[in-house]
Amino acid sequence: MAPLNPDGPRMIDLLPHIINGLTLGLLFALIALGFTLIVGVMEVINLAHGSLFAIGAYFALTVIAGSWFAGTPFGAWWLSLPLGLRYVLALAIGPALAGLAGMLLELCLRPTYGKPPLYGLLLTFGAALVIEELIRLVWGTGEQNLALPQAINGAFLLNGMIFSTYRFFAAGFSIAAIIAVWLFLERTSAGAVIKAGAHDSEMVRALGYDLARLRLVVFGFGAALAGLAGVVMVPIWGLRPHVGVDIVIPAFLIIVVGGVGSFWGAVIAALLVGLAIGITGAYAAAWSTMSMYLLLIAILGFRSRGLLGRKSALEH
C-alpha cells in the first residue's frame, strides 16, 4: 500500500490524477452506453458485456500483431503495412467482431425472454465464463500489450508535469464516440426506433417493427461499443483473460448509479466513478477501486434508482 503523504498532495499535484480519472470515466461511459442500451431494449443485464470488451481488444491485438499469419507470405506483407494503418483497421475490425459475438449471444438469450430477468443475468454470466476460458485457449493466459502508433504514443511536458499523449487521444476519441452515439439515437430514425424500443418494446412491435431484429441489432450495436471501448481502453487498463470481469463490474455499477436506461445518467455516473478512482489513486493507490463501491452505496442509499433513473421492469 502506498504510504500516505502527511501533508496531502497539493491541488496542482492532483491535476494529473483528475485528468486520468476523467479519461477513465469517459472510457467507462463508452462501455456503459452499450450496456444501458441493451438493458433498456431487452431488459437483460448483460454480465458478458465485459467479455465482449475483451473480445474486441484481443482481436485488435491479433490484427495489429498479425500473429495468426506469422511465417506466411500474407503475414509478412501484413506486417509491412504501417502500424498506424493496422491500428485503424484494428479499431474497425475489433468492434465489428465483438458486435458479431454480441449477436450470437443474443440468439442464445432468446429462450429467456418473457422469464424473470434472473435468467438473462445467469445466461450471460455463464457466457462470460465461457468467453474467458476461450480467450485463455486462443490467446494464452499472460498479460499482453497493444502496440500503438508513434503519433499517439509517448508523453509530453506541460507546466513541469508529464502527461501521457495516449490518455488525451483516448479521452478525445471517447468524447467523439459518445457524441456520435447520442446523435445516432436522437437524430436518425433507426435511433428513434431503438429509443422507442427501450421505452415500450411491445408498442414498437404493435407498430409493425420486427422486434426480434431490433433486439439483434441493438445487442450487436451495444457489443460493438463495448469492443470499441476495449480497443481504446486496453493500453490504459491492461489486457488479460480476466479483463472482462474486471471491467463489467464498474460498467454495471455505473448504469445503476446513473439510473438504468438513462443516457446522460450513465455518462455522469461514469465520470464520477472515473474521478473517484483517479483521486483516490492520488492518496492511496491500493484502495482506488474500493472508492467506486463506496460511491455506489452512498448514492443508492439516498436515491434508490440512481441519479437519473426511473421505475423499470428490472425491479421485479
Add this chain to the structure above:
Amino acid sequence: MISLSDIPARPSAWITPPMIALALLLLAAPDLLPAIGLYQYLGIEIAIWIGFALGFNLLFGYTGLHSFGHGAYLGIGAYAFGLFQHHVAVSLWGGLLAAVLAAGIAGALVGAFLSHRRGIYYALLTIGFGQIFWFLAMKLHRVTGGEDGLLGIPRPPLTLGPWQVSLTDNRALFYFAAALLMIVVVLCWRLANSPFGRVLQAIRQNETRARFVGYEVWRFKWAVFTLSTMIAGLAGSLLAMAQQSAYPDVMSLHQSGLIVMMVLVGGGLVSFWGPVLGVVFYFVARDVLGGLTETWLLWYGLIFMAMVMLRPEGLAGMLHDLLRRSRPRQPSAAPAPATEAV
C-alpha cells in the same frame, strides 16, 4: 415449469427419507470415494459446499433474492475462525462460534441495507458489498495476510465433555463436517417448511402482494439474508480447518458466481435438494473433466448455459420429470401446479 411450492412436502416431518439417504451416503463416503477413483479430501469439500449451498438457497431459491456476493461470508467465516485460533485460543467451538457470529454480524449489517431493495438493485448491491469484503481481505495485509492468505490455521480437537477426538485426520474431519451438515440440512428443511418459509416463498412469488397481506416483508428479507450468511460463516470455518488456511479468492465475484451456478444447475429453484445435486455435480465434474482437459470450466460454462436456456429447473427438475414419467398411471394426488406470478 414446476416450482418449489409444487413439490409436495411433508412439512411436519423432521426427518425425511432423502435425509436418511444423504446421511447414509455421508457415512459411506470415506470408503466410497476412493473406491470410485476419487479421494477423501473431496468429501470434505463437498460436505462444506453443500451446507453453504443449502443456506444460500433459502435466500436464492426460496425467497427469490439473488445474491451474487455470498462468497464473502464464506470467507469471513474462514478468516474469523483462523484469527480466533491465532489470537484468542485454540478452540474448536470458540472458532466455530466466532465464524458464525462474524459472518452473521456482517450479514446483518449488509442485510439491513439491502432489505428495502428488490430485483436487480438487490443483486447489484450484493455484488458491491461482496467486492468490498473481498477487497478488504486482499488489502488488510497485517490482519488477513493479503493475497498470500492466512496460513497455519490449526485443526483443534473436538471436545465433548470428557471425550476428545483429534480432527487432524481427513476422515475424522469429514465426519465432523458431515455431522454439522446434517444439522444444517434439518434446520434448513424445517425452516423452509415452516410458516416462516411459506412467507419467504410468498415474497418470491409476489413481494408487493405479500406486503399487502400484512407481512413486514423487509424483516423477512433481512432475517433470511442474515441466516444464510451465518450458515456461510459456519461453512467457512470448516473450510479454514480443511485447508488449514484462509484465502481471499473464495470471496471473489467468480466464486460467488460459482455458488449461484451450482445451485441453479442442481435445481435449487425447484427443489430443496437441488443444491445438493448441484454441488456434487460441480465437484465431480471438476475432478473428472478437469482430469481430461485443462479447460474444464469452458465445458462447465457451456453446460450451465444450455441448462439456463433449455432446462432452468436443473437436475432436480429433470429427475422429478423422469420419476413422474416412469409412473404415468398414478392418479395425480397433487393439485394442478399453481400459476406463478412473475
